Amino acid sequence: MPEAPAPLALFYGGTFDPFHCGHLAIARHARDRLGTVVRMMPASDPPHRPPPGASAQDRVRMLELALHGEPGLVPDLRELDRDTPSWTVETLRGIRAELGARAPVALLVGADSLHGLPGWREWRELFGLAHFVVAARPGLEADAGLAPELQAALGGRWVDAPQSLLQAPAGRVFRLEQPLHPGSATAVRRRIAAGEPWQSLVPPAVAGYIARHRLYATGRTR
Numbered sequence: 500m501p502e503a504p505a506p507l508a509l510f511y512g513g514t515f516d517p518f519h520c521g522h523l524a525i526a527r528h529a530r531d532r533l534g535t536v537v538r539m540m541p542a543s544d545p546p547h548r549p550p551p552g553a554s555a556q557d558r559v560r561m562l563e564l565a566l567h568g569e570p571g572l573v574p575d576l577r578e579l580d581r582d583t584p585s586w587t588v589e590t591l592r593g594i595r596a597e598l599g600a601r602a603p604v605a606l607l608v609g610a611d612s613l614h615g616l617p618g619w620r621e622w623r624e625l626f627g628l629a630h631f632v633v634a635a636r637p638g639l640e641a642d643a644g645l646a647p648e649l650q651a652a653l654g655g656r657w658v659d660a661p662q663s664l665l666q667a668p669a670g671r672v673f674r675l676e677q678p679l680h681p682g683s684a685t686a687v688r689r690r691i692a693a694g695e696p697w698q699s700l701v702p703p704a705v706a707g708y709i710a711r712h713r714l715y716a717t718g719r720t721r
């Protein structure tokens with residue numbers, strides 16, 4: 500009998516500042532569509548953008564509250580345990596060292612992150628370390644309007660079936676079609692700072708935490 504393929508190790512990284520209903524919808528759909536656990540990796544202060552509005556401790560706690568009781572969605576705090584910046588290429592190298600060269604590994608990203616990939620550290624090396632699962636974002640197609648160098652790098656990598664991700668350890672790109680959610684972390688922070696309604700954009704437990712600790716009320720943390 501042929502050996503059964505190893506399960507897909509799927510990682511969903513982000514600042515999660517705060518974790519909102521759009522994040523949750525993407526994670527749930529990826530879990531169900533790909534039939535695997537989604538490991539949610541909150542980033543430390545990102546090296547390619549300004550520091551987040553909430554502390555890492557607050558962001559982790561909000562993530563844990565949002566995922567409580569959600570089967571197949573688990574926090575993964577490996578990026579917060581490092582003293583170096585959360586470069587994705589280094590995170591994936593660590594995952595490879597842990598899981599081995601043959602395990603299928605995938606990174607779940609939004610279409611906006613895919614479009615910005617040429618700005619990531621050693622971005623071309625990422626295709627040798629993981630697959631990409633790309634979630635559409637409102638008003639942004641995953642494969643339209645890409646920079647020429649990125650378009651060339653993605654040539655021949657797109658696959659239509661999730662099973663294709665199990666047949667190689669890395670290098671393929673799968674488009675995750677899911678109902679689009681209009682919310683964003685930027686919108687949540689802006690609404691809170693402006694005194695506008697925001698609670699419906701985040702899971703109830705996250706809304707309670709933000710309110711208790713007065714996060715984002717002045718555009719910064721407590």
